[in-house]
Amino acid sequence: MTILDFAGKIEARNLTPEVSLDKAVTCGYCCDLLSWVMAHGDEGMAWVTVQTHMNVIAVAVLAEMACVILPEGIVMEGDSLNKAVEEGMCVLSSPLTAYEICGRMAGMGIPAHN
Amino acid sequence: MEELFRTVYPVEAADYTSAGQASADIKRKLKQLGVGGDVLRRVAVASYEVELNLVIHSMGGELVLTVYPEAVQLVSSDRGPGIPDLEMAMREGYSTANEEARSLGFGAGMGLPNMKRNADDFSIESELGKGTTITMRFNLPL
Numbered sequence: 029m030t031i032l033d034f035a036g037k038i039e040a041r042n043l044t045p046e047v048s049l050d051k052a053v054t055c056g057y058c059c060d061l062l063s064w065v066m067a068h069g070d071e072g073m074a075w076v077t078v079q080t081h082m083n084v085i086a087v088a089v090l091a092e093m094a095c096v097i098l099p100e101g102i103v104m105e106g107d108s109l110n111k112a113v114e115e116g117m118c119v120l121s122s123p124l125t126a127y128e129i130c131g132r133m134a135g136m137g138i139p140a141h142n
Numbered sequence: 143m144e145e146l147f148r149t150v151y152p153v154e155a156a157d158y159t160s161a162g163q164a165s166a167d168i169k170r171k172l173k174q175l176g177v178g179g180d181v182l183r184r185v186a187v188a189s190y191e192v193e194l195n196l197v198i199h200s201m202g203g204e205l206v207l208t209v210y211p212e213a214v215q216l217v218s219s220d221r222g223p224g225i226p227d228l229e230m231a232m233r234e235g236y237s238t239a240n241e242e243a244r245s246l247g248f249g250a251g252m253g254l255p256n257m258k259r260n261a262d263d264f265s266i267e268s269e270l271g272k273g274t275t276i277t278m279r280f281n282l283p284l
Contacts, residue, residue: 060247061247061248061249061250061252062194062246062247062248062250063191063194063247063248063249063250063251063252063253063256064250064252066187066190066191066252066256067187067252067255067256067259069187071183077247079246079247081158081246082158082159082161082162083158083161083162083194083246083247083248084247086161086162086165086166086190087162087190089166090162090165090166090169090186090187090190091183091186091187092183107159115166
């Protein structure tokens with residue numbers, strides 16, 4: 029499933045319109061401890077987190093994730109978004125809670141691991 | 143062993159804003175040198191963890207990336223304070239990160255175990271009051 033299709037299903041707004049939404053979402057994850065995410069992050073992952081600082085982008089890029097999803101309408105500060113665009117990382121903001129987003133991901137058949 | 147490439151990245155203590163820049167550059171450089179796939183991902187994870195450890199725990203230090211025909215080597219050395227109990231530090235979930243680091247989502251106590259898991263060779267030496275040196279090697283497919 030592409031990020032574009034995925035974003036629609038979690039009612040998300042794209043905070044990085046400059047970044048392509050053609051990449052495939054292949055697995056999902058939810059965690060706010062960056063070191064934990066570094067240990068478990070994977071390629072093509074859609075990662076739900078409430079963290080919005082610059083290191084979130086660094087972790088997502090290093091793990092070659094598909095996108096970062098901020099739940100409950102959280103937005104990301106400008107510096108982090110600029111970094112995301114620069115690195116080609118898509119950031120979505122969904123009005124749903126992390127629990128609901130993960131529930132929908134599971135419903136779409138997105139697995140926990142590649 | 144013949145050195146193909148070598149570069150040094152100074153890393154400042156508590157500089158959370160530029161944290162991750164050295165590892166991002168390491169990943170870019172290795173990509174340019176034709177390193178890819180699993181090795182590239184493992185180096186990227188380990189270099190980010192070690193860079194963040196320098197930012198969170200050290201009084202500043204440097205990361206040295208050396209590329210050989212058969213391996214990538216990453217050496218992190220700092221100016222202190224040194225690790226009092228290495229065995230505890232290597233344990234998953236054990237962390238001495240401060241409030242600031244924790245508020246950013248660091249300090250899960252996964253850094254050192256994560257480096258060890260991702261590197262083909264991992265060694266750590268630490269002396270209180272002096273500093274810590276971590277050496278990691280990642281074998282390149284022939």
